[in-house]
Amino acid sequence: MPQNSDDQERRDLDKLAAQIPDVQRTLLDRHPKLTVPDRGAHQQQLAGSKVTLEVAPRLPPELANLGIFTAGSTHIGIGRISTGLGCPHAETDADFLGLMVAFRTAAGRRVDFVTINDPTSPTDTPEEFIALLQATADAAGAHGLLASQATLLLSLARHAGLRAPGIALHVTEQTRSTVRSLTAYQHYWTGIVRARDVFGKFTFVPTVEAAPNPRAGRGPSYFTDDWKRRQSAGPLTFALEWLPFVNDRATPLDHLTTAWQTQPVSVGTVTFPRIDPQSRSSQLIALLASELGANPGNWLETPDDDGTGLPATRFTAARMLAYRASQRNRGALPDDAYATFFQRGEVDAALAAELVRRYAAKRVAGHWVPDIGEVAAG
Numbered sequence: 001m002p003q004n005s006d007d008q009e010r011r012d013l014d015k016l017a018a019q020i021p022d023v024q025r026t027l028l029d030r031h032p033k034l035t036v037p038d039r040g041a042h043q044q045q046l047a048g049s050k051v052t053l054e055v056a057p058r059l060p061p062e063l064a065n066l067g068i069f070t071a072g073s074t075h076i077g078i079g080r081i082s083t084g085l086g087c088p089h090a091e092t093d094a095d096f097l098g099l100m101v102a103f104r105t106a107a108g109r110r111v112d113f114v115t116i117n118d119p120t121s122p123t124d125t126p127e128e129f130i131a132l133l134q135a136t137a138d139a140a141g142a143h144g145l146l147a148s149q150a151t152l153l154l155s156l157a158r159h160a161g162l163r164a165p166g167i168a169l170h171v172t173e174q175t176r177s178t179v180r181s182l183t184a185y186q187h188y189w190t191g192i193v194r195a196r197d198v199f200g201k202f203t204f205v206p207t208v209e210a211a212p213n214p215r216a217g218r219g220p221s222y223f224t225d226d227w228k229r230r231q232s233a234g235p236l237t238f239a240l241e242w243l244p245f246v247n248d249r250a251t252p253l254d255h256l257t258t259a260w261q262t263q264p265v266s267v268g269t270v271t272f273p274r275i276d277p278q279s280r281s282s283q284l285i286a287l288l289a290s291e292l293g294a295n296p297g298n299w300l301e302t303p304d305d306d307g308t309g310l311p312a313t314r315f316t317a318a319r320m321l322a323y324r325a326s327q328r329n330r331g332a333l334p335d336d337a338y339a340t341f342f343q344r345g346e347v348d349a350a351l352a353a354e355l356v357r358r359y360a361a362k363r364v365a366g367h368w369v370p371d372i373g374e375v376a377a378g
Helices: 003-017 020-030 126-139 145-180 222-233 280-291 314-330 349-364
Strands: 045-055 074-083 097-104 110-116 188-190 193-195 198-206 236-244 265-272
Touching (some): 003 314, 020 126, 020 314, 045 222, 045 280, 074 222, 074 280, 110 198, 280 349
Antiparallel strands (some): 110 188, 236 265
């Protein structure tokens, strides 16, 4: 592709990402529980804790020795579970659930897996995705589920035009499963990445069947309460699988609202270890999960990837720029503030003080924060 075409593509994607702060401002204006800029999506945290990754002893050639994928290696990271919208709401409302886990290579490069609980993307193009974010922000704070959905549909028609009905139908089908879900410990999928010359996705698959809690009522914090109960009782483990590209029909790169049909390859195990949610260390890590910035563009496409280019697919490139814009606007923690966490899995004193300061300031301002209880500066 000619260089001027690449430059124009970058300008187009930057222009899309520049709309993210407007989405965040709309959420802030419309939702009574948002008083400072926050995430444009996945704002509501259900859980956050240390995680570990045990890489499989055998790997497909495209992943072997790529970033964190050294056969048999173990990595410490941080994980976060969330709903999908950019504002707090009853957790069992129609919405996505999201899982994010972040790790760091020995050379200091971040590798993040950003997922939702559906094998397809909400839209096929970045432009459509921005339109969806704008519509969900317009609907934030609407009184009642029906009013919220009506506002979203009207706004989507304004932002997405003729594509609005198709987007609405697909997203309705995607988010319906959360209404019926028994737990957030379920199946999650990433978007498309390139590993050397192979495109693929990752999927997180629960290693045990999650039996429902017969005594649990489906209240507004149902998933948070369920996850806390499960992680207090024992580790929550996912098989990490690689879904490699086959062909444009079985694994489409452009029609992202179509699920891939490919044979998964086991490449590791990701574990949320058993914790005491009331311990100070667990509380601080949950706060870290809420304040850090993750990005689907945090990935190495080749062993010598220097991180200066855009991801290989247009949709992932747009997401990378959009996440950066969101994190700048909300003042996410800089990466170097918590770099040592990936070595020891602990929050140091300086970081702890900053996390508690942010938590206290948001509570005073009436901003929604994860319910972790009282945590002292220590």
